[in-house]
Amino acid sequence: MAENNAVNVAVVGATGAVGEKIIEILENRNLPINELKLLSSSRSAGKKITFNNQELTVEEAKPESFDNVNIALFSAGGSISKKLAPEAVKRGAVVVDNTSAYRMDENVPLVVPEVNESDIQSHNGIIANPNCSTIQMVATLKPLQEAFGLSRVIVSTYQAVSGAGNEANKELEEQTRQFLNNEEMTAELLPVKGDEKHFPIAFNALPQIDVFQENGYTFEEMKMINESKKILHAQDLPVAATCVRLPLFTSHAESVYIDVEKNGLKIEDLWNVLKKADGVTLQDDPATQTYPTPLSASNKSDVFVGRVRKDLDNDKGFHLWVVSDNLVKGAALNTIQIAERLIENKWL
Amino acid sequence: MAENNAVNVAVVGATGAVGEKIIEILENRNLPINELKLLSSSRSAGKKITFNNQELTVEEAKPESFDNVNIALFSAGGSISKKLAPEAVKRGAVVVDNTSAYRMDENVPLVVPEVNESDIQSHNGIIANPNCSTIQMVATLKPLQEAFGLSRVIVSTYQAVSGAGNEANKELEEQTRQFLNNEEMTAELLPVKGDEKHFPIAFNALPQIDVFQENGYTFEEMKMINESKKILHAQDLPVAATCVRLPLFTSHAESVYIDVEKNGLKIEDLWNVLKKADGVTLQDDPATQTYPTPLSASNKSDVFVGRVRKDLDNDKGFHLWVVSDNLVKGAALNTIQIAERLIENKWL
Structure with missing residues (x-):
């Protein structure tokens, strides 16, 4: 030094x-x-x-x-x-x-x-x-875990191709042009560079990110499950994940469902915690259609959260929509x- | 007649x-x-x-x-x-x-x-x-409900723009061309034609389908929740939904998480039920990267299911990836x- x-x-x-x-x-x-x-x-x-x-x-x-x-x-x-x-x-x-x-x-x-x-x-x-998809989720979950306890996490992801590198961006762009020109799309890289089969990502959704493990989960899903428990110091917290690659260049979104330990919470209770959370920006007002999207979050530093809702059938269940730039904070x-x-x- | x-x-x-x-x-x-x-x-x-x-x-x-x-x-x-x-x-x-x-x-x-x-x-x-997103989900859930009982459903959707009509298809195509030409994208229709604000859908994900209700859910989410209970004759079944519009022209995908009532089930037990289900085609083999996608399901009649997985932390929890053409079966x-x-x- x-x-x-x-x-x-x-x-x-x-x-x-x-x-x-x-x-x-x-x-x-x-x-x-x-x-x-x-x-x-x-x-x-x-x-x-x-x-x-x-x-x-x-x-x-x-x-x-x-x-x-x-x-x-x-x-x-x-x-x-x-x-x-x-x-x-x-x-x-x-x-x-x-x-x-x-x-x-x-x-x-x-x-x-x-x-x-x-x-x-x-x-x-x-x-x-x-992993990028883990970072933005735990940044949101940690303050809620501290305030209310967490007993279950179920996440479905909406992930950008840039997570697979610059070549994947080029593939999405090329396939998009081919599709608009009524040409056949050439798929040579996604979902996974070294894997056997390749499928078009343009105007599509691929429920495979990284290679499949013996247990039928993809490696990306196992990363989210295992890394979240390690970072949150919560080996016993049930975490379930489905990871999906989408035709987005930048920023991952996640539909996160949680069960908290505390009874009787309102949306406002979660808002108050998320507003104060370090590195997290709350963007949540249905009346003015305020919520984060991959495009609105791109090139920004924070993790953005919106669509906070209480489960209508479950007092301890809440929904979160978590978006962040996968190359920046991710x-x-x-x-x-x-x-x-x-x-x-x-x-x- | x-x-x-x-x-x-x-x-x-x-x-x-x-x-x-x-x-x-x-x-x-x-x-x-x-x-x-x-x-x-x-x-x-x-x-x-x-x-x-x-x-x-x-x-x-x-x-x-x-x-x-x-x-x-x-x-x-x-x-x-x-x-x-x-x-x-x-x-x-x-x-x-x-x-x-x-x-x-x-x-x-x-x-x-x-x-x-x-x-x-x-x-x-x-x-x-x-509603389109309801049809494909209940077609998959019904046989599982009959065979094993259902105690909870949590769904996150990946929905195509054609659900918003031919004009929405044109908007996606136009915005896509604008983006590739480095022009500003003009958003005049999505997420909801009559709503106040419009956001680009090309290379983006919009967590709003149809208008917001007083309770903070969108009407699309409420449709999935209420219609599923009515069709499945299960008013007490907890159903939670997050609906997301994506830059896909055709076919909706859904990441469906269920809790079944029966203990000790294996993936094969769900496969056996889904294989026999009327109107449902199972496409599920991680070893050969076999799973349905919006592009593979388009212009087909069936509801396609893949990525069937058992929750690693919850004996009664299972994941399903459900895809169908929203204009055809939907x-x-x-x-x-x-x-x-x-x-x-x-x-x-």
Whole structure:
């Protein structure tokens, strides 16, 4: 660390959808950066990226790349994190990893700063950034859990293609043009790059995000279930999830149904808690058609909540409609916030 | 009725999205039609429509239009049904109404033939066709209710714009072109034609279908809740719904979560019931990425079900992914099937 407390930061996966967003957000935050190192696969090495009016050259990520790095932000896929994150730690860096590689490792804290900031301090060199769809849900659930208790969570997601990377955005755009031109749509990537079958996403809804597990759930669904319990420190909380990919470029929406523990709550009781919640913005007024949508939430930092309703048949049941930019709070911003808290709290 | 049992049929709203689909499907069904009368508003009167190689002229719907009509299929909006359905009944026609005007009237049966055909016989001249999103859900729930009992239903919908008519299709297409051309999207219709605010649907998700009620639910959500209980003859069954409009042209999908009454069920138990269910096709094999999507279900007659999963934390909880063409089984086909059962059972 430099004498002025400024840190040397490496971004691994600098040319990907999340990496690009990390660089963009870093320009507008107060993370005290001494040197920024942009790393990628050999394929993307050599690209030039402008950061704070300085032209930086992307370098190939190697173990030696992490010499003198204080904080390394990884968003280059799970296999890269598994290979290089231990090398970064060995060289003294603290890793904030935005892949699923270490999230369920019991020695790795899984953190949404507004929810469980203090978990950061137990890190052993690696802190995991949760899955995008998990982050926005737990940011909303945590204040409600604290105020009223939670006894059940059932979520159905409405997820944007950018969660599958820049290539998925291109596929949606290309298929959309084909459809409007009455051409056959070519599907080569979604729902999952490496999977056997591919289906068009344009004007469609695919109930598969990431690969299927032995139990019939997709990996995305298992991430939401397992990560939510870990972040909320609630291993016994029943969480059920269905994850669906939609023809949206940016921002995930979620229809979240919860059973609270407390009886007799009104919508206003939930509103009052959500209004005060850190990182959460309530947008909820049926009389004026006020509710968040993926387009209205895009490029914003907060998690937006609306359509708060009490179940008409169940005193403890409530509906929430939760929307957030999957590349901002769902990925890049949360990663940076973890790095900021590392420095502020001197937990490096 | 003609001597050969053939009937005179009127289609009210013949130039709308559902009316067009009714005419298309009538050509391929066995409803014995003596004369087909196509009715519309004065605005669309005079249009020519081909039916079974005959050119028919659309006439303005008036009370006298229903003289000598045996079965009148109404899909021209609730206010037209309220005004003209009693006139048709007065003239001896039986009305199958595809609007919300009479659905919750206790003197009007609300029917999905595969679910509650026998309710048809108690009609007093009007039989109501349920809302599109209700039809596909109850078609799936009924056999499960009979086999295992149901104690809770929580649904989040993924609905196509064609449910809002042909104009909504055009709006989606126009906005999509604008977005791809980097132009500002013009929103003049969705989420609800007559409502105050309009939001883009292209590359977006709108958590509002139909107008908001005093209780904060949308009318679409209340339709699903109330109609499902009526059709399933289960006034005490808790049903919770969140309805979302998406940039899909055709077919609604639904993420349905149920609690069954029976303990210890396996996915296979639900599969076995769904495989035998009338009007339902099971498409569920994670190993081969087999599941229904809005595009795969479009222009098909059945209700398709996949992603059947048992809740990992709740022995009685199961997930279903239910997809069907909202204009076919969700509207036109179900209307025609009611008319067919009226004739077959001599319940006219």
